Amino acid sequence: GEQVEQLPSILRVQEGSSASINCTYENSASNYFPWYKQEPGENPKLIIDIRSNMERKQTQGLIVLLDKKAKRFSLHITDTQPGDSAMYFCAASERQGGRALIFGTGTTVSVSP
């Protein structure tokens, strides 16, 4: 079945620097790419998403890039803060399959002061 690869699995950064997470997908029919943030003991929360008709989206310190030819998308957290420490998941979905999300394997981001 469809797979979404996510790297790195662990990311340690200094406060104020940028953090980048990369994902690749297989299914060329995928057209929606959300990013979720999950804190310990909590459910995943949608932080930003991008649809296939866009290449770039930015909101509140988050940037998402999508390269459909390469089947690659990425999340960039600018000016990281300790509150950005969490697990981050990328996902992909397509219309078939009821828009079920196929998740990447997750990235643990740790921001140190």
Added chain:
Amino acid sequence: ETAVFQTPNYHVTQVGNEVSFNCKQTLGHDTMYWYKQDSKKLLKIMFSYNNKQLIVNETVPRRFSPQSSDKAHLNLRIKSVEPEDSAVYLCASRRLGDYEQYFGPGTRLTVL
């Protein structure tokens, strides 16, 4: 309050027992999902369901079955639990025509 609600928060049971988890959404959404998050934090789709169609991930064992009374509810039943079923089960919902999915708080199952 509009959200996705799940009960129970936690459930501990023995191998071979039957369990059932509840999910209710008050967002007026049309499609609901069950995901499994294992001990390595991997998130995998189990079921997608709207009024017309149930889509089952082919890797889901037959002892798992979704049960829906209306579009606001999608429960999950496990007929005879096994140790590998220990995980957090997350319910989510989406409005037809939209893309975003919203997750409930999850039910943590421990099988002894």
